[in-house]
Amino acid sequence: MSYEPRSMIAQAVNEVEEVAIALILGLMTVVTFANVVARYVFNDNLLWALETTSFLFAWLVLVGCSHMVKINAHLGVDALVNTFSKPLRRALTLISAFACLIFSLLLLKGAWDYWAPFAELQPTTGRIIPTGIADVRGQGWYEVEDIMMPDALNPFLSNLLNYGERYEKIPRAIPYVILPITMLLLVYRCAQSLYWVWIGERDLIIVSHEAEEALEEASSQAPAAAATTLDKGR
């Protein structure tokens, strides 16, 4: 029961997600490689390289985790639930999907509360359930450590977040903006997954044995490959 996009929109969204994941990983590789080349070929050190890759790494995983909920690729233990009767398994999977939704909601609140001050916005009050809007001083002046601020962005962003004072490094609001965005996506995908379990479209919310089906496809092509290898061996 692997994921198949049904509508044109779903297909387009899926493509966007896949390309985003591929692109971020590609960028990480290129930047790290460029740093090695810079060091040995140009005797130079790209100061911003390490921090940029670290942020991209975080972006990759955060962007990816909601995609993984959608395509049902998170790993889990299905040994016990598979021994249960269908109705019981369905009930437990509903509880599981609900638990995931709760976790994503908690993370969304946490993500917003963490990011908002960096962007001169207000976090929510309340410890677990948001009860209102806080009134705290913004922390828009916080900068990252190594990534220099491009001049083109300076007037706009410094007016927006830093009372007109120019940034030397990029403000922290930029890398961390991914937190609220991706956690919102995660909430959406978890809700969707709960809905799919509810209408009986999805049996379990973990990958486990479904891996077999995907691999069976791969192995159906294997004999041909094996034959060529063995032929070459002869």
Add this chain to the structure above:
Amino acid sequence: MDVVFLFAMIIGFLLIGVPISFSLGLSSTIFLMLYSDSSLASVAQKLFQAMAGHETLMAIPFFVLASTFMSTGGVARRIIRFAIACVGHVRGGLAIAGVFACMLFAALSGSSPATVVAIGTIVIAGMRQVGYSRDFAAGVICNAGTLGILIPPSIVMVVYASVTDTSVGRMFLAGVIPGIMAGLMLMIGIYVTARVRNLPRGEWQGWGEVADSGLDALWGLLLIVIILGGIYGGIFTPTEAAAVSAVYAFAIANFVYRDMGPLRRPDGKSRALIQRPLSPITVLVHPDTKAALYEAGRLTVMLMFIIANALILAHVLTEEQIPQAIAAAMLEAGLEWWVFLIVINIILLIGGQFMEPSGLIIIVAPLIFPIAISLGIDPIHLGIIIIVNMEIGMITPPVGLNLFVTSGVAGMPVMRVVRAALPWLSILFVFLILVTYVPIISTWLPTLMMGPEIVVN
């Protein structure tokens, strides 16, 4: 008592079918909300910092990517040909060659399931053709594939080094001799079985074929030289070595082997670079490149989301001073080092059956590391013990990644793979005992190459 509640929550969630990552994260968050004054914002920050704050863990996506290029790029096929040329002619030769190929591929990839998929898809089908039973083939490859995390590079070692602040380079070196030993033990086991059961043998194809196939596979095998040489030569950090190997694997797959990308022709032959002079540029947007990047990205996210949530849990445990409490209790009980090693073997073997290796290491390593150090156990030795336990965990149900993968590759039910893997598992068990009580197997090579290590507690 609170901690018992925490672990009960995790296990409860796991058993009703919540994904591992969510079980760890949700339980830790609930615990923090109930028993500490941490905010949800700090949980979100931890999640972000799990990636952004651990430079060593960044090696994981690059190693996964290198191994993806190597798998799609036909390196596995060349390695198998070389392995068959070397040992295919002895009794049980194809099975022994399968183990040998797994060892070689393990030196290019940092993960066990990847090794099983790359080698297993070809070798299991090949073994069936020449008359091995399906169970025999699956059992052998399923076990040999676990060497993926023992022979460097290894994703699980990167995780261990990262959480315990040991050197990745040392861990990698420490895996070499145990990895070769485990491989040889499996080969001997196969050879004995083959003599007894009179299993088929291949024909000796001469030194020409060995040289020919060796040269063909050489481009792929150079990868391990780049990784190990680069790290020990002090040329790059492990993370950079991983990125360089990913770029290298990309170049080899697209421009030397040409099994993917713009120079591949649908009929299986390849084009010369001159026929597609723009290919060094077009390859960047080629669908094969995107597919490999996406595939590697997906695997990375799966692993890292578990690791990130395990790091939240590890943070909770440290904040509650659990490691110190356990260490104190164990030391007070007057625990001998050899008893302690039995205890951690048991904990890890049980844990390894329910958890994915990297996640388990993140949770368990901080708990046992301080105790091990105060008992005088070498951190590198401890690391190798943990890795070998994880190998066994990968081929024991219910969560044995290698089992799932093998069952897919061999097209047989998981429980049958479990039974098929069982006889060879006993070899790994003997190996585990050996590694546990003979520390020099793990520590000799790193000490030789990098000098004695300084243990700072």
